[in-house]
Amino acid sequence: MPERNKQFGLYGAQGIKGHQAVARQLDALAGYIATPVTARRGLLARLHYLTRSDHARARAHAAGLTVTDRTLRAWLAGKRSPSKANIERVERAYRTVRRENVARYLLARLNRQGRGTRVEIHPLNQSQVDRPRQRAVEFRTLNIRHWDRIVQAWVADDERGMDDAWVDQIVDLGSQWGQYEYVTNVGFAA
Structure with a gap:
């Protein structure tokens, strides 16, 4: 060989x-979210995906998104904007959680x-x-x-x-x- x-x-x-x-x-x-995380719409879509339930929040925390609930609420309300490092953490956590969520489905299909x-x-x-x-x-x-x-x-x-x-x-x-x-x-x- x-x-x-x-x-x-x-x-x-x-x-x-x-x-x-x-x-x-x-x-x-x-099937990731098409809008980039740097755009407000893309950030909000990712944050909603990562915070839609307690289970999703726990998985996002395990994936590296370690900000407080107060900070997340401020980002979602538009009162504060995340730093560049936090935007990267949001993207990394979103991709990790999305991969975990679709893995079983993809495996069955493949x-x-x-x-x-x-x-x-x-x-x-x-x-x-x-x-x-x-x-x-x-x-x-x-x-x-x-x-x-x-x-x-x-x-x-x-x-x-x-x-x-x-x-x-x-x-x-x-x-x-x-x-x-x-x-x-x-x-x-x-």
Whole structure:
């Protein structure tokens, strides 16, 4: 089996790690609030999501939003504005709580009772690589039946765990799996 790439891009190839493309697609499926947190509307939407119940508040607190209830009420009423650091905490807490909330639903949709989900893997971009150094890499599809480790790592925002879980799935491509460690895009739907 091939080893992982140690000097990716040395000859001009362009792409991202496959697990990052998968995380980006899972983020798109999670359906985050589209309005940026820096806009008043986006901030209010995130704060309402994080404070709609006692359970949601507890999860937001565990995710790093540690301001008092009085401060939250002032932000919601528009009497005060959060600092830049607190805006980042709100965004981070919102993404963490949203991922936890949609994980079970996504996992059920992706696993589809053992049938799995078809994944399209678009190879890396070699347009800047000299012709003699280019590899013959083609568009591939793969049916992933067990998404548990990938989704768990995505929820935990565990980069290394996500990479390991993704590599465990793409080894099913056979001896060429190392060519798909870096990709331009990974597409799937749930």
